[in-house]
Structures are given as C-alpha cells and as structure tokens.
Amino acid sequence: MRVKLFEDAIKNISENPQTGQTKTGDLNGIYVYGFNYKKIAYRTAYKIEGISAPVSLNKIKNSAG
Helix, strand or coil, X not given: CHHHHHHXXXXXXXXXXHHCEECCHHHCCXXXXXXXXXXXXXXXXXXXXXXXXXXXXXXXXXXXX
C-alpha cells in the first residue's frame, strides 16, 4: 500500500507540479508533497526545473530515527 501511495504522489506531482506546498527562505523554490500511511507522515520534496524535468526521489532519514 505504501508503494501505491508513493506512486500516486509521483503521478499527482507529474500531472500538476505546483500541487505541493512551496517552501520559503533557504528552501525557496522547493515544493513539498505529503501523505500519511499508518500514522506516519511521508513528505516528498522536489524542485521544478523547466517544462520537462525528471523526477528523482531520495530517502531522507526522519528526525525520530
């Protein structure tokens, strides 16, 4: 199920890149798209670079461990 949610997130982002929340300050230009699974919040951070840009995901360790 978690993989499906990630796939849905990527699909939503690819169809509408500005769907995520925009960050400000040092993170200006970064968008964040999030969802929850089994009471855990997952966030995907991405940057829009032109009209057609590849999407890459990086695993980021959460602050809880």
